[in-house]
Amino acid sequence: MRAPDYPIVSVRNLSKHYPLRSWWGGKASVFRAVEDVSFDIRAGETLGLVGESGSGKSTIGRAVTMLNPPTAGTVAFEGTDLAKLSPRAMRGMRARIQTVFQDPYAALNPRMSVGDYVSEAFKLHRPEMGRAERRAAVAGLFERVGLEPRFAGRFPHQFSGGQRQRICIARAIALKPSFIVADEPIAALDVSIQAQVVNLLQDLQAELGLSYLFISHDLRMVRYLCHRVAVLWRGRIVELAESDALYDDPRHPYTQRLLGAVPVPDPAAERARLAAEQARPASPIAEGGDLVEVAPGHWVVTRS
Amino acid sequence: MSGMDRDAAALLPPPSVAGGRAVTLPREPGMLGAFWRRLRARRSAVVGLAIVVGLVLMAAFAGWIAPYDPTATDWGAVRAAPSLAHPFGGDEVGRDVLARIVYGARASLGAGLVSVALAVSLGLPLGLVAGYAGGWVDGAIMRLTDALLAIPFLILAIALAAFLGPSLTNAMVAIGLSATSTFVRLTRAQVQAVAAEEFVEAARSVGNPPWRIALVHILPNIVPAILVQATLTIAAAIIAEASLSFLGLGQQPPEPSWGAMLNVAKNFLDQAPWMAIWPGLSIFLAVLGFNLLGDGLRDALDPRART
Numbered sequence: 304m305r306a307p308d309y310p311i312v313s314v315r316n317l318s319k320h321y322p323l324r325s326w327w328g329g330k331a332s333v334f335r336a337v338e339d340v341s342f343d344i345r346a347g348e349t350l351g352l353v354g355e356s357g358s359g360k361s362t363i364g365r366a367v368t369m370l371n372p373p374t375a376g377t378v379a380f381e382g383t384d385l386a387k388l389s390p391r392a393m394r395g396m397r398a399r400i401q402t403v404f405q406d407p408y409a410a411l412n413p414r415m416s417v418g419d420y421v422s423e424a425f426k427l428h429r430p431e432m433g434r435a436e437r438r439a440a441v442a443g444l445f446e447r448v449g450l451e452p453r454f455a456g457r458f459p460h461q462f463s464g465g466q467r468q469r470i471c472i473a474r475a476i477a478l479k480p481s482f483i484v485a486d487e488p489i490a491a492l493d494v495s496i497q498a499q500v501v502n503l504l505q506d507l508q509a510e511l512g513l514s515y516l517f518i519s520h521d522l523r524m525v526r527y528l529c530h531r532v533a534v535l536w537r538g539r540i541v542e543l544a545e546s547d548a549l550y551d552d553p554r555h556p557y558t559q560r561l562l563g564a565v566p567v568p569d570p571a572a573e574r575a576r577l578a579a580e581q582a583r584p585a586s587p588i589a590e591g592g593d594l595v596e597v598a599p600g601h602w603v604v605t606r607s
Numbered sequence: 608m609s610g611m612d613r614d615a616a617a618l619l620p621p622p623s624v625a626g627g628r629a630v631t632l633p634r635e636p637g638m639l640g641a642f643w644r645r646l647r648a649r650r651s652a653v654v655g656l657a658i659v660v661g662l663v664l665m666a667a668f669a670g671w672i673a674p675y676d677p678t679a680t681d682w683g684a685v686r687a688a689p690s691l692a693h694p695f696g697g698d699e700v701g702r703d704v705l706a707r708i709v710y711g712a713r714a715s716l717g718a719g720l721v722s723v724a725l726a727v728s729l730g731l732p733l734g735l736v737a738g739y740a741g742g743w744v745d746g747a748i749m750r751l752t753d754a755l756l757a758i759p760f761l762i763l764a765i766a767l768a769a770f771l772g773p774s775l776t777n778a779m780v781a782i783g784l785s786a787t788s789t790f791v792r793l794t795r796a797q798v799q800a801v802a803a804e805e806f807v808e809a810a811r812s813v814g815n816p817p818w819r820i821a822l823v824h825i826l827p828n829i830v831p832a833i834l835v836q837a838t839l840t841i842a843a844a845i846i847a848e849a850s851l852s853f854l855g856l857g858q859q860p861p862e863p864s865w866g867a868m869l870n871v872a873k874n875f876l877d878q879a880p881w882m883a884i885w886p887g888l889s890i891f892l893a894v895l896g897f898n899l900l901g902d903g904l905r906d907a908l909d910p911r912a913r914t
Contacts, residue, residue, distance in 0.1 A: 363779065370812055396813035409805035414827040427814045 310343035310379075311514050312367065312482055317341070317376035319362050336362045337373070337538045341594075347508065349515040351529030351546070353522060353561070358516045359538040361405075367516065368402055369393055380442045380482065398428040401475035405487035407467035411459035417470045418455025421445070424477035444473040449504060465496035469503070476507055484512070484516045489524065497521075501528055517528045522565050526550050531600075540594065544601040554603040556588045613782070645907040654902020657894025663787050666712035673706035678861045686879040696881035699871060707863035715893060716865035717859070718779050718848035719841040725783030726790050727837055733787075734794025739802060739821045748791065755788040764847050768856040775848075778857040782847045786840050793836050797829035831908035838901030842894040849890050865890050 317340045320333040337359040344350045352360050365371040367378050369385050378385045380400060388396060404410040411420060418441050425437045432440070442452035459467060468488060475483055482484040485504065489497040501524060507513060519525050525532055526546050533543040536559065542555040553559045563580070567573045592606040646652050665672060674694075675681075678685030684697030695704035736749040755763065767781035801807065802825060810824045828891035849866030865886040872882035 368812060370808055391816075394814040394816060397812065402812040404805055404809055406805060410809045412806045412810070412824055412828070415824070423810075423815070424813050427819075461731070471809070 308404075309345060311346045311381060312344040312516070313379040314343070314363075314367060314378075315341045315377045315379070317363065317366055317378065319366050319371070320374045322404050335538055337366065340376070340535075340538075340540050342533055342540065342543060344514050344516060346481070346514055347512050348372060348531065349508065349529045350377070351525040351532040352516060352518045352535060353520060353525055354535030355520070355561070358535045360520075360535055361486055362515060362538075363535070364402070364484045364518050365590055368397075368400055370402070370483050395428075398424075398478040399480050399482065399485045399534070401480045402479070403468070403471050403475050403483060403485045403488045406491045407471055408491070411467055411472055411498045413459055416456050416458055417462070418445075420459075421455075421470065421474045421477055424474055428478055440477070441473075444477055447476070447507075448473045449499075464492050465495075465499060468492060468496075468500050470504060472507070476511065476513075479511060480513070482514045482516075484518070485567070486518045487520070488517075489521065490519070497524070522562065534561065536588075537590065539604070540602075541604045542602065543594070544598075544603075548598065548601050551596075552601075554597055554601070560588075642907050646903055649903045649906060651899045652907065655896050655899025655901075655903055656672050658892060659900055660676060662716055662896065665709055666716050669709045669713060669777070670675040673703075673709040675703035675706040677702065677706040677710040677863045679703075686875060687884070688879075691882055695885045696879065698868070699875060699879070702861075704868075704882060704885055707868060708889055709866060710866070710884065711858075711863040711865045711889070712893075714852070714858045714862070715845050715848055715866075715890070716776055718775065719845040719893075719897070721779045722783035722786060722844045722848070723837050723841050725780065726786035726840065727833065729783075730790025731794050732786045732834060734791040735798055735821055735826065736898055737791065738798025739817070739825065740796035752791045755785075756792070760785050760843070761847060761850060764851060765854065765856065768851050773856045775852075775858045775862075778848055778851045780853070782844050782854075785847070786844060788832065789840065790836065793832060793843065794829060797832050798825055801825045801828045814825070831904070834908065835901050835905040838897050838904055842897035842901070845890060845893050845897070849886075883893055 317337060318335065319337040320335050322331060323334050324331050325406070334543045340363060342350065342361075346594075352363060354360050362371070366373040367385075369378070369388075372386060377384070380396070383396070385393065385396065411417065415423075415495055418438075421444055425432050425440060438455075441455055445452045445455060450466060450469050450473070454462075459470075462470065462518045468491075472488075488504070489500050492500060504515065505528065508515065515528075517525065529546050531544065532546050532549045533540050533553065535550070536557045542549065542553065542558045549558065550562065553562050563576075567576055589606060592604040594602045597603050597605070597606045646656075670691050679702065680696065681701040681703075684693055684701040684703065684913040685691055686699060687697035687701070689696040691705050693705065698704055698707065702742075720908075737745040758766075764778075764781045764785040767784055768778050771777035771781060797863060798821075807820060807824055810820050815824070848857055848864065851871065852866030853870040855867075856868065858867045860867065868886040869883055872879070872886065875882055
């Protein structure tokens, strides 16, 4: 599945700062959750976003979708700068950009039937659709994501975590968007269910030509699913490359350490890995520097 | 994990046979049925519901239940002890106490329901706006509410009723206005709690405008808390109406109200204690009924609670 080369999403110099204000006239400062992040996502491509907790992964996801608009920078979606859209225009744009959230237990309205939840996408963006038409469309979506349509009248608490995530995915694809931000969509699920949901996401990508921004801390899943991967560290991208290039030849010390922290499913090898890690204590990683293309499509932050 | 591949797709449940045909989606017994089951499982809630329904029926069909006109005087029954002719006895001008209790339910329940309806219809929108809009709107509404909350409920009701003039309608308005601030506060707190949930962000992400998020996504999730508070406030409003009537600010003579009956009865406690006992017992029963029902609702309306 090779992705074509034009970007559907183009993020430039995106920053998100939170003011830290001293409450009695102290000097105001800011917390830089995300600083000067740029990347493109091509049509039909999955870009992985990895990094430790607090590195700004979710902040980027929510800034790109304008759920939590960025402090600075541009997010061009199909040539339109989302940051400059009026709230009303942005609401219309949401038909083309969808989000799948991390916790399918929290992302569903407990007092709305799951059929109504999925149907809401049509109510908002396809006012011309009649009631029967919406029901049929919801039934079709339920089947597409592997749920029985007769469950549409049920409420979220009657479903398992995997089923709920399918419901969320059904709503996300209802309007045939071109771009989906998947913010840790499998982190709250059992391992066996994770595989099903990831495969569903892949099938939908092939079918609908979707682009994904796949946010995850599960490095192996990211390699399996993503065409390219961006490594985030302290709110900045430190390395961005094709998946295989990044995993086989990590250049930035943080990437190396991140990949080195993945446990090996072999007790002997794992013990050796942990022993080696303890033998050589981690040296501090220097901050700063610019992204430099060290190999075709392989960008690494390098101190100038 | 690296061996994981498309075979996992075989784990997907097979698509049902409905295929391309139009599929009808039956409505399953959803939240209402489960709620009713949970309410019935609680004896105190059922008792409360029975008391409330009984009192409401009594007030609605007062004309058929009461043995006498509640304002008709009978010189032979002045301060008469309970007897077959007057089961609850007679009052200071010979009116039948049972008839006055039955008709008095109208004033008490009416005051409870109308004043709380007023409080909710004012407090809920204000709280919704304050909680969801935030900013200076929130600040303005909440400072006003705080100012009202600083005055004790009954004192405020008495002051408002005195200002509006003594009548049952004015007493209802006074009680309703005094209870409004509670609902503003409660609604605002509930809205803020629900608005922080991820499904509200999910609602934004699919393109819901703010008014639709507030009404379709947040409101249904705070209704249970409001309903419970409303039921409990009805009990407080019944007491408030009785207090206002006791002070002469509510129901005006000769029309009956439990509070007004107590007001007169206090002068005859040693000669005709039944004049005080029956209205007192009625107030007690009504307040108990609404409180039990409110507690039962609180438990039964939690969607995560199991039966």
